[in-house]
Amino acid sequence: MELSKVMEERRSVRHYNDKKLDKRIVCDILNYGIMAPSAHNRQPWHFIVVDNPNLKKEIGNALENKMGDIAKVTSDVIRESQALVLVFADIEDMVMDLVSVGACIENIVLRAKDLDVASLWIGYILNIEKELQRKFSCDKKLIAAVALGYTDHFPSKRPRKTLEEVSEWY
Ligand SMILES: Cc1cc2nc3c(=O)[nH]c(=O)nc-3n(C[C@H](O)[C@H](O)[C@H](O)COP(=O)(O)O)c2cc1C
Incomplete structure (x- = not known):
């Protein structure tokens, strides 16, 4: 698929x-993630991929127990997805490294779309950062999770501010 079409048609699913979802496809998607640019080429990302259904259920339940109804939909996504990629970072410079990992995650969701794999970028997961660090013996900073899987749902485009609203020219 053309890159512009991938960018236009990607949705949060x-x-x-x-x-x-074949493990090789998940690896392909993550390989595009690590092609992202990063400040000083530090490549601060680190992935923990959870595809074990019991573990995904445990994570979804932990989020729902902690956050209640507000995170119900996201917790369901975690339990339903075929793979949940927990994205951690080695932080030396907060802003630079966060932005770098954001670029990596964007590559991940775009490559997923390119392969007809649905995705959801999950920020709510930060509410159980400590629990996940402990569970996976990981002392890096949790940045987000990305749910991956196949779908029969094709959400319509969410509204965007216009370019005029978000830009100035001098
Ligand atoms: C940093 C970040 C965190 C997000 N966290 C969540 C989340 O926890 N749960 C959720 O359902 N969607 C989450 N989203 C998805 C956004 O709600 C979604 O991108 C936005 O509504 C625009 O829709 P679209 O991605 O379909 O264009 C997150 C997106 C980003 C970039």
């Missing part, structure tokens, strides 16, 4: 079906 919150319903997944049971179709299995």
Whole structure:
């Protein structure tokens, strides 16, 4: 698919079906993630991929127990997805490294779309950072999670501010 079409058609997907996602496809997607630019080429990202259904359920339940109804949809996504990528970072310079990992995550969701794999970028996961660090013996900073899987749901485009609203020219 053309890059512009991938960018136009990517959506946050919150319903997944049971179709299995091959490990090689997840690796392909993450390989595009690590092609992202990063400040000083530090490549501060670190992925923990959870595809074990019991573990995904445990993580979804932990989030829902902690946050209640506000995170219900996201917790369902975590349980329904075929793979949950926890994205951590080695932080030396907060802003530079966060932005770098953001670029990496954007590459991930775009490559996923390119392969007809649905995704959701999950920030709510930060509410259980400590629990996940402990569970996976990881002392890096949790930045986000990305849910991956196949879907029968094709959400329509969410509204965007216009370019005029968000830009100035001098
Ligand atoms: C940093 C970040 C955190 C997000 N966290 C969540 C989340 O926890 N749960 C959720 O359902 N969507 C989450 N989203 C998805 C946004 O809600 C979504 O990108 C936005 O509504 C625009 O929709 P679109 O991605 O379909 O264009 C997150 C997106 C970003 C970039």
